[in-house]
Amino acid sequence: MSDEQLAPAYRKLLFAYPERYRAERGAELVGAYLEMAGDRRRPRLADATDLILGGLRQRLRSAGMMGLADGLPIAAALAMAAGSALAVFFLLTVEPGTVSTVGWLRVGPFATLGSVVFVAWLLAAITAAVAPGAPTRFAVGGTIGTLLVVTVLSKKSLAMIQVDGLPAYIIVPLLGLALIALAQARDNGWLLRLLPLVSAITTAVWLKVGDADITRVARYESCCEPSEPLPMALSTAALGLLLAGAAAAVALGRRGDQRGLWALTILIPPVMLLESMWLDNLEPFRSLGSLVSSNDINVAVAGMSAAALTAVALPLLLARLLPLLNRRRDTFDDPVS
């Protein structure tokens, strides 16, 4: 196929790049693709993905936020670990529930369809340990798909059988964690690869030998009191995520590596989602949540408002602060210059 036909198709795919970059480097990028094209008639899906992701990376670079892309693999592993801990928690506390289930769908030994999401999450955690990169991203994508299907089917009736799923205040934070976990890198070290499994096993051991009260949770309907066992579990996961992110920021920061700080910034929005129940008692998120009538949904809206706010504000703030901090450190390191 001639350049006249293929080049415009590649040029269209440059839409994600900033205009100035397109003007400066667009011809070069398209030229490289044309040299690789052989007798191809149109761009492949992988080419489109590469150029769109390249464009987004370039926009981050223009905004001084390339650190977000650097910190994402660490944030992905930590988000995966938090989700794994929650999956084990729900599978061992609520899902073996012995509440009367006549007329309700049971899934094997588990009480609700939500168990499928948790099993999928744990399978993704195992995949992260043995096959990082694309297979893990595929497994996390499957978990997200399962979560969406369960969300759609929840509280519906299928062939006279009622389907019980998960409440919004659990679905939304899990979705937030899973979207970040999608960014699993291929070249993660063993620590990041094993972290989700370690987190799951630690939670299981803690539940078996730890606080007996927590193991007596009958159902998912603990809305909307932050001190109930299920919101407390989400809060504990939020705290764990925050501490792990802070530890990464400090440990890497001591070596002059800012990936941990960016990872922590990426993790704040899912922390907000996990703390939805608590944020629902806090202005202005309480007012935003109260725009919807359902208690369960307004808790999720409060969390999503806080997550959206932090997802936009924190990276912008960090992108402005880091150059100032780096300048101060350079001056401190070399007071003569």
Next chain:
Amino acid sequence: MPQPLREPTFLILTALAGGPLHGYGLIAEVDRLSDGRVSLRPGTLYGALDRLTDDGHVTADREEIVDGRLRRYYRLTPDGETALRTETERMRRHVQAASARLHGLGTTAMTGAVPA
């Protein structure tokens, strides 16, 4: 202490150590150096080149038009050469340590001696 280079970055710098290359030439050279294991796409390659340019490791060398297509060549800077040497030395020390251990393991296996 400088951070270890990621594999694609190391391979790009290694490819450029042989002389200036344009985008497609770099992709082909990285593919050859890694025996086809690391296959860069232009969007990813140019992202890496931008970062290496920001870090002062790579700079644009010259441009030419071939068959109506723009080719911009890139070359290693002295800082890029230093970064590549540092990383190569770090990897060499690791290979040396691993080889010594494996050599000891082979000797132990043959003699049945228990290492101290």
